[in-house]
Amino acid sequence: MTDEGRGDRTARNAEALAKGLAALGLGCSVEARGKLVLLLPDQETVIKLADDSTRRAALALAKEHGFTHAAIELPNDRRRADPDADATVLRD
Amino acid sequence: MDATAATGVDRKELDTKESALSAWLLERGRVAIGFSGGVDSAYLAVVARRVLGESGVLAIIGRSASYPAEQWAAARRVATEFDVPVLELDTEELSDPDYAANPSNRCYFCKSELWTKLVPAARARGFEAVADGTNADDLADHRPGARAALEHRVASPLAELGFTKADIRRASRELGLPTWQQPSSPCLSSRIPYGTGVTKERLEQVERAEAALRALGIAGDLRVRYHDELARVELAHSELASWLEPSRIAVVRDAVAAAGFERVAIDLRGFRSGSLNVLHGVVPA
Numbered sequence: 001m002t003d004e005g006r007g008d009r010t011a012r013n014a015e016a017l018a019k020g021l022a023a024l025g026l027g028c029s030v031e032a033r034g035k036l037v038l039l040l041p042d043q044e045t046v047i048k049l050a051d052d053s054t055r056r057a058a059l060a061l062a063k064e065h066g067f068t069h070a071a072i073e074l075p076n077d078r079r080r081a082d083p084d085a086d087a088t089v090l091r092d
Numbered sequence: 093m094d095a096t097a098a099t100g101v102d103r104k105e106l107d108t109k110e111s112a113l114s115a116w117l118l119e120r121g122r123v124a125i126g127f128s129g130g131v132d133s134a135y136l137a138v139v140a141r142r143v144l145g146e147s148g149v150l151a152i153i154g155r156s157a158s159y160p161a162e163q164w165a166a167a168r169r170v171a172t173e174f175d176v177p178v179l180e181l182d183t184e185e186l187s188d189p190d191y192a193a194n195p196s197n198r199c200y201f202c203k204s205e206l207w208t209k210l211v212p213a214a215r216a217r218g219f220e221a222v223a224d225g226t227n228a229d230d231l232a233d234h235r236p237g238a239r240a241a242l243e244h245r246v247a248s249p250l251a252e253l254g255f256t257k258a259d260i261r262r263a264s265r266e267l268g269l270p271t272w273q274q275p276s277s278p279c280l281s282s283r284i285p286y287g288t289g290v291t292k293e294r295l296e297q298v299e300r301a302e303a304a305l306r307a308l309g310i311a312g313d314l315r316v317r318y319h320d321e322l323a324r325v326e327l328a329h330s331e332l333a334s335w336l337e338p339s340r341i342a343v344v345r346d347a348v349a350a351a352g353f354e355r356v357a358i359d360l361r362g363f364r365s366g367s368l369n370v371l372h373g374v375v376p377a
């Protein structure tokens with residue numbers, strides 16, 4: 001598969017993951033970096049992800065969408081102030 | 093691996109392995125050991141000191157930017173407490189472009205540099221036999237550095253005699269070694285993904301971030317993985333939930349950001365050995 005093809009698939013996976021997480025009640029934007037996915041959560045989701053079972057569910061969903069690693073980005077004021085930070089992002 | 097997993101070891105089997113290790117050491121008479129101060133090499137050095145006496149062992153530390161200062165301090169503490177003679181050498185693996193390019197066999201170039209310096213230094217001091225702390229569990233892992241040991245005729249008695257990590261932790265605990273429950277501590281370059289260059293600045297950045305997190309009281313396994321402007325923090329499972337609490341998240345973020353990372357993330361799965369090998373498909377997920 002070409003790099004472009006892989007990128008398209010990763011982007012689709014990231015979008016699908018964001019939807020799946022929303023269905024679990026986890027509001028966050030998603031940034032894919034190869035097999036690593038970063039979750040950029042809202043405040044309520046940060047609290048939910050401190051719970052083991054919620055974290056396990058999020059991880060299982062990430063794996064289902066082809067990601068070997070999922071991490072929660074620790075929010076800071078700069079990113080919260082950046083309106084573009086809420087989009088699903090693809091980076092390789 | 094759980095740092096305290098020294099249980100479930102058959103004492104009788106361990107007796108047999110310990111006797112075999114003593115015999116192995118006695119057969120060689122004088123043994124130099126590549127000594128990092130980690131669980132395995134600390135155990136081997138202390139057993140060698142007991143079996144062979146002070147003149148029969150030399151623990152050699154290879155120092156470089158990829159060797160954490162905290163680890164060096166731990167190595168010196170063990171050597172002092174157990175009266176193990178130590179020699180320190182500087183290694184220059186970062187000056188080797190093959191190493192600095194950070195290929196998936198990076199460890200081979202590091203160990204080549206280590207043994208190229210260490211073996212002649214040992215021989216010059218009358219130590220024909222040189223050993224490292226590789227254990228039986230390591231043989232199943234992705235360890236390109238093992239080839240360098242083979243090329244320099246460095247022995248791995250713990251692996252050879254079937255000592256598992258759990259065996260070594262249990263035997264270390266019984267010897268009173270402080271390392272028995274120490275988390276594994278691979279070199280700092282293991283925090284940088286393959287293909288991303290290893291530089292002194294990046295290693296120092298990772299080391300500062302990990303030291304800052306330790307200063308907060310984070311215990312157990314801990315890795316700050318380098319992803320350019322992003323630090324991905326892997327915590328021991330027992331620590332994960334408490335550091336994800338909103339009141340503590342800012343503390344973690346600030347500590348890591350102060351080390352020079354623009355963005356900070358906590359891995360949701362927590363610590364896993366060889367995490368970057370999985371991320372880059374070197375080993376299966």
